[in-house]
Amino acid sequence: MLSLVVLLPVAAAASLALARWLSDAVARRVWLAVAIAELVLVAALWAGFDAPKPGRLAYEEQVAWIPGIGSSYHVGLDGLSLPLVALTAVVFAACAAYALREQRRPRAQAALFLSLQTTCLGLFTAQDLILFFLWFDLSIVGMYFAIAGWGHGDAARSALKFFLYTFLGSLALLLGFIGLYVAAAPHTFDMVELTRNPPLAGRPVAAGLVLGAILLGLAVKTPTVPFHTWLPPAHTDAPAIGSAVLAGILLKMGTYGFVRIGMPMLPGAWRAWAWVVVAVGIVSILYGALVALAQNDLKRMIAYTSVNHMGYVVLGVGTAGLVARSDAEARTVAVSGAVTQMVSHGLITGALFLLAGVLHERAGTYDLDSYGGLAGPAPRFAMLLAVGAFASLGLPGFSGFIAELQVFAGSIAVAPVTAVALLGILVTAALFLRALQHLLVGATRGSSVGFTDLRAAEVWAVGPLLLLSLVIGLAPRTLLDVIEPAARTVVELVGR
């Protein structure tokens, strides 16, 4: 069942790639149909999900693959991965709906994004480090083609920068994985095994080095300050759906690695380095928000807010390592907030990037100063952008609040000094209201004149993302009941 969910998109992609006779219109619809089928399958997975006991997985499948090095095709779900699998299905479905109007090589684009969807689903379900790494790198390759092939502006250069930077990061990750493999007895790449018997328990220096390599790799992908500079150009020149997938899903591969690999497999080192992680989180929060405030390009601005938002995740997972200072409850809250933030950011920032794409599609620019009074010609766009902006600035009632309040509550309760990160939500509020002011209000002028309001497909792409964020914000239990037990498990694993 789980493998079907993972591999269905790539199978569809292969068919699309081979079916040269298929018309563009059909190709677009096939993509949407597969994306919706995935949505239904994932909903079924969620409905049948029974939170597994610590150390166990739901929907587990294991097939021998490369037995010589202790690597197998091993997949499964728990409370950390299921929300991200669901997020993947949702964001890709939104992208498929948005791309219904794509004119440039839609068949190839559909095939590419369907393959990309498999790499994302594969990564979040992978329970073997080699498998994980495979999907990690393939996602980079896929996104490279998405940016280079369908981007605009200086797309080739931005795509190359993205590829080289994150690929380099993945090499650090691979180094760390090999370190884990070598240190494990018996040698294995199996993530469940490595979690059960964490290697390098009594060797702090070696464990620190291995964790350092893994953290470096994940920090590039997340990205955290100071490894984030590939992100703004990649977003600025990426197509709208590329940005949505990049911010919505690919960044989560980094943060997911923290809770899936770094924390449970190297608990001692994680505790030793927790303050560094916390500091990086706080710096990312404040630095990302402040730099975003100074941007005049909407996409660059949203890109920097991603650095800010991922900072909350990093702060949350870092807090989990401050074991000596607190009770497990507060640390669980912080980790639960971090995982919630991954989902929340995927929904909200995905929606914002799709909306930003509309700006480029209509008027060819993301420059805030080129617009004004957009609410006049484009009231639907204005309303969705305003809702998305308020959701992104953490307004209660939306998912971001559920995530950020947990991160704050948990981390401040553990280490009061982290309260300085609260300033992040104030700066975020300022920068989003500033952007709304530039784009939407006042006299209709510049590129706003003659701006066509959102079309049905665009509303159907963006609306559900924000609606889901609202549902999570008002009724978070459905999500939190899945996340919280898993967060508790992670906190216990780190506390070993």
Add this chain to the structure above:
Amino acid sequence: MSGAAWPEAALWLLAALPVVTGTLLCLAGRRVDALAAATSLVVATATFGLALVVAVERPSVSRPFMLASSLGLGVDGLAAITVVTVTAVALLVLAVAARQPGEAGAAPARFHGLMLLFLAAVVITVTATTLPTLLLAWEVMGATSYALIGFVWRDGARVTAGRTAFLTTRAADLGLYAAVAAALAGGAGLGLADLAAAAPGWRDVVAGGVLVAALGKAAQLPFSVWLSAAMQGPSPVSALLHSATMVAMGGYLLLRTAGLLAATGWAATAAAWIGALTALALGVVALAQRDLKQLLAASTAAQLGFVVLAAGVDAIAAGTAQLVAHASTKALLFLGAGLWLDALGTRSLAALTGAARRWRLLGLTMTVGAIALAGAAPLSLWATKDAVLTAVREVSPALYAVGLAAAALSAAYAGKVLVLVLRTIPAGAEDAYDDERPGTRRVDRLAQAPLVLLAAGAAALGVLALPPLAGSVQELVGGVAVPVDGAGLAVSAVLAVVVLGLVAWLVRGHRLPEPSWAGRWLGLATATRVVVVQPVYALAAGLARFDDSVLDAAVEATARGGLRMALRAARIDAVVDGGVGAVARGARRLGDLARRPQTGQLHDYYLVVAGGLAAAALVVLVTR
């Protein structure tokens, strides 16, 4: 969810009804403009009815939410009084807006939708029983206020005013975020009633956070100035947000958490002093204003200062009475100011000279409102403010002195309004009108009806602070029992009359002081800009430059360095390759040389063999 019992259902409905209708109105937008006002009135009436129901039945409901806490609503005595007040004022304000919408008439669906969403946030704030629930409603209140203040979005300055309001109050709201964290760490739970039991240390953080958030919303010092900017919103918005609800919620939160403030030892004292000083300073600011709405705004901050002061000395009953009386009085005055603005196109006090004589009923209600605001006996704020001061006198003479001075100031600024609008209409008054926008010169008759009700409230709600009702209110809301003090009431009444007379005399002679520092709201806006806003923008710009020209440049330089290394390696490679080529060429040359003796001539080979044998013989001879 315990949906079985109907009072519980009524409480859920009280919150859900305005949320759902408000959202639908906003989403449907233009298409339902024609239905908006009627829908909104029906919903507001239903909300008021539900508020009455829950005020009597006192249900409480909850469902699981987050942080091991619930999304909880409940009605106790304090919430009962307040929820009835806010829904009543909302209904009356919406009734006026339905008849004479003014600027709100441009997009009725959006206006009424946002107002209902805002009302829902207020109702949830009032009835919240846990910190996360409170924070949820608290911030949504701020966000909807942004949209309402900036309602006329074609005018960028108004949206900026909304932004100022939202950012200022959100800055203060960070206190509530910290309070949630501290309550979690403090171990007593996130219920509002449990906060006082948090571990000391953490409890101080909770109290401090709640205090800061409340001061922000209540426009107390040093946050007051957002309220000045907010006056750019439509008049019904000011009448609802800036009288009975949003700002009042700041005072309400402190009344609700008075026990927590008192438990810390310092937070209650801080609240009392900030409240008293705000009442004093913003009283001076109000006196110096030349714009009616600005004067009313400053007076709102000042009057809420008395509520904050009451919370600080645990005089919850007196504070509640002050909150309710002020809500009625100030909603009335803002609505009246709005009707004048619509009709006469001005909010300048000088231009409004004699305005009360133009439309008899409107003039009468405004007169009642101004007299009540002045604290003159026997109208409402006289009794409520005095109840606060009586409680304060027990605690601190210094605080009492400040409060009394602030009371005198409220008589002064209200007197200024009263004297001007009651004068005979000067010749050439028409010329001074329409400085804001063209006035309609008409006031809807039915639109004045709600003002009559509010005026009745402004006149009579003082009974909440007088016997026999005062005792019941005290039992209902708790806090210290304040004995009714006849002498104090007399002092207050005389004080108000004396000040009113003095102001009338000063205004006639154009000698009423209007210090410019107070006219500019103590320079708070400038201070905020210079101390906070500009440095943050400068820092942001600096970091952005750093990001581009240092961090990113370093990455690019590394990449270029890699490329250079590669080129260098390529050059070394060329050298190596050259070496290999040279070796190959050398080998070939040697090969050529070696081929040379291979002539195929037998005698040449003999010669070689002979030479070889001779060399071998030589070697043998030498090595022997």
